[in-house]
Amino acid sequence: MCRLARKKARAAGLPVQVIQADMRNFRLPRPVGLVICEFDALNHIPRKKDLGSVAKAAARALQPGGHFYFDVNTRLAFEKIWPVTWWLEKPGVVLVMRGGYDKPRGKAFADAEWFIREGGLWRRHHEYVEQVCWTAPEIRDALHAAGFRSLRKWDAAPFFKDDPFVRPGYRTFYLARK
DSSP: OHHHHHHHHHHHTOOOOOOOOOTTTOOOSSOEEEEEEOTTGGGGOSSGGGHHHHHHHHHHHEEEEEEEEEEEEOHHHHHHTTTOEEEEEETTEEEEEEEEEETTTTEEEEEEEEEEEETTEEEEEEEEEEEEOOOHHHHHHHHHHTTOOEEEEEESGGGOTTOTTOOTTSEEEEEEEO
16 A cells, blocks of 8 residues: 555655554654544554554644544444445455454454456455454543544544445544644
8 A cells, every 4th residue: 555655646746755654653754734544444453452552653743733533433333234244246356244243352353255356267365354343432531641632523424325334323533633
């Protein structure tokens, strides 16, 4: 993804610096006005204790008054969407997803099997994905401890009207101000 971002920036003539780092402890060369963490990346933090580290890294990267924007899948999504099996077939690609929600651990998981046509053959791929469920109080507490003073949140459903996987209460957008 970093290579692709650099290539696109060069093609557009934009002075973009792309840095690959762990979201739990990244450092930028200078403070910025906005840190973005999209597509439920925070749900992929493997341990509950690491949310505070991410919030501190984002706060450290921001100028005073800067914003941290992110989204998370919610417990409701984990309970309703993840414990299903579904498949998708498009020209040259077949995907089967099987998932579940482990409520005591607060984690959802998905087992993905997909097949990609390569010439006359199909190549099989497999991936196991696990996500951590964050409660609104856990998010609020981590952000406040990191120095964020203003926090707003929105339900993501109105922004994804045609997506059957984003229903009211399934995904939340957050904007925190340092």
